Amino acid sequence: MTALHISTDKAALDVAMIHQFLSERSTWAIGIPLATVQRAIDHSLCFGAYLDGRQVGFARVTTDRATFAYLADVFVLEAERGQGVSKALVAAVMAHPDLQGLRRFMLATSDAHSLYARHGFTPPARPASLMERYFPDIYVN
Template structure:
């Protein structure tokens, strides 16, 4: 079994693969243009997951590195799912030195609650205090 290597080296990211997954196979970013994926990556702390030099997973964190972080665009390619790689990826994100001591670390998920619960994520303690501007299917328009 190959060992998963996780790095925050943006130069190693496979941009075409990331864009293809997000724009065609994700449930949250269908139709996202490549230029937006590039800008999101440029302005985020990104984690690439690699098997034998081939990228098989991705996650990015938007953060001020002091009080807040938002975990987004987490995925492992379909052929590599069920092997514990998503757990390793989330563990790498949460243990990153620059993401320690934050007051709030948020994410949104439609189907991976069990994964994130094991790392301490819960529904908002005070949901009445949270608000959002949400534009589903924005990239399809």
């Protein structure tokens, strides 16, 4: 793998690429409008993964930076998978100073349990205490 760089600089994000991936190739945000992606970026702590200056991965955290965080929209472009980018990206998220000492850090995943388990994520200790409002097809017309 060439030199990998992880950054929280929102100005460096390739918002068009992020939107294209989420809206067309993700399993969780098909059809998401660009304005919604931009609003999510604006109100989140974002991480870009870059190889030779080209963005190849993304993750964002919604957090109060004191007690709670939710990790979302984690992806690595298909051509760059299997090279440790996702491991480095999640490690950077977990090491960020604003995300230390939180009482609860959550995420949802359908296929990357082992990636997150390395960082202490487990199924909810008290699943009966969790509730949600979930609209999986909200962006599909």
